[in-house]
Amino acid sequence: MTTADVLVVIGGLAAIAAIAFFFWGPRRGGYRVPVTSGGYQEAMVLVKGGYTPDVILVERGKPVRLNFRREESAACSEMVVFGDFDKSARLPEGETVSVEFLPEESGEYGFACQMGMIRGKLVVE
Incomplete structure (x- = not known):
């Protein structure tokens, strides 16, 4: 293996780690x-x-009302899913869509696109 090959492998591993951290890393605030x-x-x-x-x-x-406004055309962001509340909504580009539910239990609940790549978290206190 040449030096160039080693540098390419190291660069590829660094890119994979950065992408994984971006999508699945910790959320703050x-x-x-x-x-x-x-x-x-x-x-x-x-x-x-x-x-x-x-x-x-x-x-x-x-009761909670979250108004989602999609400002992109990526296929992954076409839908938002709140699995724990059995709610989902299609998000047409450029339109505002409301999702309403009543959180009765404290805890942390995830929401995501239908592919699970874009994620968020709802913290119920």
């Missing part, structure tokens, strides 16, 4: 969702290369 006058905990989530915010903090026992 979070966005605390305010309660609206209608009683919903409501937030806007931008879908563009990921979810922004990707960690959402809500209170248990109060």
Whole structure:
């Protein structure tokens, strides 16, 4: 194996590690969702290369409305799935789509695209 081959292998391994960390690495912080006058905990989530915010903090026992706005054409982001709440929604490009549910148990719940590559977390306190 030549020096160039070794450098290519090391570069490839570094790229794989960076991609894995980006998609599956730890999430920090979070966005605390305010309660609206209608009683919903409501937030806007931008879908563009990921979810922004990707960690959402809500209170248990109060209804949640998350408004997703997809600003990209990637096939992976066409849908959002909340498996623990048995909710999902198609996200047409350029449109805002609401997902509503009532979190009754405290804990951390994941949400993702249908392929599981774009992920977020809902923290119920």
